[in-house]
Amino acid sequence: MLSRTFSALSDPTRRKILEYLKMEEMSAGQIGQKFNITAPSISHHLNVLKQADLVYSRRQGQEIIYSLNLSVFEEISEQVMTFLKIRSKNSKL
Amino acid sequence: MLSRTFSALSDPTRRKILEYLKMEEMSAGQIGQKFNITAPSISHHLNVLKQADLVYSRRQGQEIIYSLNLSVFEEISEQVMTFLKIRSKNSKL
DNA sequence: TTAATATTTAGATAACTATCTAAATATTAA
DNA sequence: TTAATATTTAGATAGTTATCTAAATATTAA
Secondary structure, eight states: OHHHHHHHHTSHHHHHHHHHHHHOOEEHHHHHHTSSSOHHHHHHHHHHHHHTTSEEEEEETTEEEEEEOHHHHHHHHHHHHHHHOOOSSSOOO | OHHHHHHHHTSHHHHHHHHHHHHOOEEHHHHHHTSSSOHHHHHHHHHHHHHTTSEEEEEETTEEEEEEOHHHHHHHHHHHHHHHOOOSSSOOO
């Protein structure tokens, strides 16, 4: 499960998409305009983020709106942070 | 830079190695004994972790001892956590 | 110096992935 | 119902990666 999360986060395009979605939800097309890659490639990245439970999508007319899957995003963040925590005397984490 | 970190963390074998190294430093051979894969494969994973600055290595006689690169590990953890933080009214992060 | 031990490097292979173009699907507008 | 718009799916390709076996390197012991 963490593998899928880290794997999804390992691509810079996907991290940028998440940064945009942190600010506001956007349609696939709007997201695509921010990048220099084709619509199918964006679609692929959005799918990876969805499989990783990081984003949520809904159809709104012709568009498909993507948004951060807030609850799961937080839950996953917790897991990641827990993993990264070091249980040592010297650590500040 | 974050790409390299997330990429390194996306493999379960590497995450397990890090969990072991959180407890105590270990030689490549000792680490290898914990897994069912060949020494060269372990060596490969250790190299990926090194490239990502997550671990440190030193030779001690015939062995090469691996340990968490604590300072960089913490620094990188901070970056990851910062990335994962959501700046929203609803968020607890 | 030769043999044994520990680890890495080289080279091969199979699986995965980011990207593309072309085609398919879904919705809205004419 | 036909055309236009938005997005995804299919299929291809090039690059990356996790794994293996075999060979090379480094250190210690005999």
